[in-house]
Amino acid sequence: MLLRTKLFGETYEFATIKEVLAKANEEKSGDQQAGIAANTAAERVAARLVLAEVPLSVLRENPVVPYDDDEVTRAIDDAVNETIYQEIKGWTVGEFREWILSNKTDSDQIRRVSNALTGEMVAGVAKLMSNLDLVVGGRKIHVVTHCNNTMGLPGTLASRNQPNHPTDSIDGIRAATYEGLSYGSGDSVIGINPSDDSVGNVSRILEMTKDIIDRWEIPTQNCVLSHVTTQMEAMKRGAPLGLMFQSLAGSEKAMQSFGISVGLLDEAYDMAKKYAWTTGPNYMYFETGQGSALSADAHNGADQLVLEARNYSLAKRWDPYQVNTVVGFIGPEYLYDSRQISRAALEDHFMGKLTGISMGCDVCYTNHAVADQNDLESLAVLFASAGGSFIMGVPMGDDAMLSYQSTSYHDAPSLRQALGLRPLPEFEAWMEDIGIWKNGQLTDLAGDASLFLQR
Amino acid sequence: MTQTIEEVVARVLAELRNEGLVPDVQQPSAGARVDDAGGLVIDLPDPTEEVHRRAIGVTDPADPDGLKNLCASTSARLGVGRAGPRPLTRSLLLFKADHGVTQDAIYGVVSEEIREKFGLFTVHTKAPERDVYLLRPDWGRLLDDEAKATIKENCIQGPDVQICVGDGLSAAAIDNNLTDIYPALEQGLKSAGLTLGTPFFIENARVGVMNDVNAIIHAKVIVLLIGERPGLGIADAMSAYMGFDPQPGKTDADRDLICMITTHGGTNPLEAGAYVVEFVKRMIKYSASGVRLREVAGDA
Numbered sequence: 001m002l003l004r005t006k007l008f009g010e011t012y013e014f015a016t017i018k019e020v021l022a023k024a025n026e027e028k029s030g031d032q033q034a035g036i037a038a039n040t041a042a043e044r045v046a047a048r049l050v051l052a053e054v055p056l057s058v059l060r061e062n063p064v065v066p067y068d069d070d071e072v073t074r075a076i077d078d079a080v081n082e083t084i085y086q087e088i089k090g091w092t093v094g095e096f097r098e099w100i101l102s103n104k105t106d107s108d109q110i111r112r113v114s115n116a117l118t119g120e121m122v123a124g125v126a127k128l129m130s131n132l133d134l135v136v137g138g139r140k141i142h143v144v145t146h147c148n149n150t151m152g153l154p155g156t157l158a159s160r161n162q163p164n165h166p167t168d169s170i171d172g173i174r175a176a177t178y179e180g181l182s183y184g185s186g187d188s189v190i191g192i193n194p195s196d197d198s199v200g201n202v203s204r205i206l207e208m209t210k211d212i213i214d215r216w217e218i219p220t221q222n223c224v225l226s227h228v229t230t231q232m233e234a235m236k237r238g239a240p241l242g243l244m245f246q247s248l249a250g251s252e253k254a255m256q257s258f259g260i261s262v263g264l265l266d267e268a269y270d271m272a273k274k275y276a277w278t279t280g281p282n283y284m285y286f287e288t289g290q291g292s293a294l295s296a297d298a299h300n301g302a303d304q305l306v307l308e309a310r311n312y313s314l315a316k317r318w319d320p321y322q323v324n325t326v327v328g329f330i331g332p333e334y335l336y337d338s339r340q341i342s343r344a345a346l347e348d349h350f351m352g353k354l355t356g357i358s359m360g361c362d363v364c365y366t367n368h369a370v371a372d373q374n375d376l377e378s379l380a381v382l383f384a385s386a387g388g389s390f391i392m393g394v395p396m397g398d399d400a401m402l403s404y405q406s407t408s409y410h411d412a413p414s415l416r417q418a419l420g421l422r423p424l425p426e427f428e429a430w431m432e433d434i435g436i437w438k439n440g441q442l443t444d445l446a447g448d449a450s451l452f453l454q455r
Numbered sequence: 456m457t458q459t460i461e462e463v464v465a466r467v468l469a470e471l472r473n474e475g476l477v478p479d480v481q482q483p484s485a486g487a488r489v490d491d492a493g494g495l496v497i498d499l500p501d502p503t504e505e506v507h508r509r510a511i512g513v514t515d516p517a518d519p520d521g522l523k524n525l526c527a528s529t530s531a532r533l534g535v536g537r538a539g540p541r542p543l544t545r546s547l548l549l550f551k552a553d554h555g556v557t558q559d560a561i562y563g564v565v566s567e568e569i570r571e572k573f574g575l576f577t578v579h580t581k582a583p584e585r586d587v588y589l590l591r592p593d594w595g596r597l598l599d600d601e602a603k604a605t606i607k608e609n610c611i612q613g614p615d616v617q618i619c620v621g622d623g624l625s626a627a628a629i630d631n632n633l634t635d636i637y638p639a640l641e642q643g644l645k646s647a648g649l650t651l652g653t654p655f656f657i658e659n660a661r662v663g664v665m666n667d668v669n670a671i672i673h674a675k676v677i678v679l680l681i682g683e684r685p686g687l688g689i690a691d692a693m694s695a696y697m698g699f700d701p702q703p704g705k706t707d708a709d710r711d712l713i714c715m716i717t718t719h720g721g722t723n724p725l726e727a728g729a730y731v732v733e734f735v736k737r738m739i740k741y742s743a744s745g746v747r748l749r750e751v752a753g754d755a
Binding site for chain 1 (some may be wrong): 513514515516517518519521522525526528529530531532533534535536537539540541542546550551553554557558561589590591592593624684685686687688
């Protein structure tokens, strides 16, 4: 394989497709830490010139981790629709970009092609896109899912109610849940990150949140973001689980570091279908984030964007209700500043939608990243403009358990009001019913957690 | 002059409202007044004190006492209220203050004064600047060549205990806590009959640098006092990492740790000093630290 181009008279040559993909990536500190990033801005563009001419078939045939060595690669490749693949395999990545952006191409056509894509193809085209390309491309692809609520309809923005507590106090979690609900947060899920991953604790939180949902007849689903095996055990013992959660990673080795495998998640998915109390047909909630494979030393020399795209291709296997990229949580050694974090969020949303999954974003940062709450709010506007399906809701953006900053309970209603977006339809009707939302904005009753002490 | 600034503001606002220039607004700030000479006085209490931090901002709650109880059940920022869909001014500014102090801690430099007070000379890791330090945690775990030479030249070899201080991710952690913890630690170790090495300060340090240090010093135990990643509102927490004969390749599993050492809602630094002494004595008694210490000492 010969992969080279001239640029301003200089010759740039790349040894492998994996190298082209890595060097074509936007600047990310994680790729630099891994020693695989472009050495100069010119080399980055040279890699893109080459990538734009690569046929999609070559990306399928050269996965960043070989088929025989990696069950993630196998799960993705085995799921490719061969009939549609025959139609698109000759397209170059550059042509693919223009096809997606063309006004003649609609959401249904893209969703059909999604079934023939691998993570390498999805990441490849994202690398050729500018930020506004990612917004335009992401926004035109509609992925609608259903658990108890309908997620992903154009013009909606959902919010996960994330009422974490440092030591999992049931009273504390309940109080924060009320606060979030009073702002209209919780249509995506009422989802708690536990500090104690035991079956008993996870079950208690599931029972408490299910009780709120029943008492207030809230159209939503509950979830505790513990390890999948803990949730499976809790379900077996009768705990009321609405969505089954797990973090994913883009290589077999990285999956192992999370204590999971494709087979285990197949089992979890079957159990959720069998025991979840919700309507379905989508029962799964996954979280991902660029850099996770590298942090487990399981990146196999591949860049963090392509590994992230592989997460989405893998996630599709279990028809998730929602997936979100926890974009700024990982720290500055993977995404250095707000520029890199924002770029990654737009890439992830676009790649998820192109893959055919429902995509949200934990718009967030840590205190040692070069970012602040203004950067976060700007990204939230960008993400909502790109048609992002949901964001997080955290009391004043300050997570009392995970020690990072995310979007506040105030931010979903702010974005809804500023951009003319709506909560998910079933949940919006409920908000209007209890009187906290009218004519597309919060009423005087909203923002008062004590409202929920009335029943 | 008996007219308060509230009255002045209320009168002006009433006039403006009559002219249709402003909508109805809430009470003007209670923080400002006019002094006897007619000058404006703004003299505010500290909004980061617990009583102000936890003040309820919801207008006309359905159940005022119930709301208080809800807010008291968690450290999360509840009951903050809103202006339209946005936070109130005071909760927005408190948040900015809490984040601001984390940034000052991360990008701050440990004061010369405190280093001199405890006779600490300064060496550097392979991360020369703060931005590089944030990008390359691996370089913060390695001493640069000059540091190795300086340590070799200045330090006692093979003491029982070597104390090092590192900035980590918070200069404020060292500035605010070293004065309390250091004497307690030094005194406690000496009373236990242990010999102490020559202490020094490591700039742009990560925890793993203790491995590199002991490859030169060969102490029985290394104690590294280092600044933690600042959390919102608590920017000066320090950790004490301890290891029995740390050497390159050793990991967190080989270390013991006392974290959240701060007078702001954590372990008091004076007490922490005493805990460290107890840990060090056990490490020397059992010639082990971390997971292995728990195995050989036979406790969970």
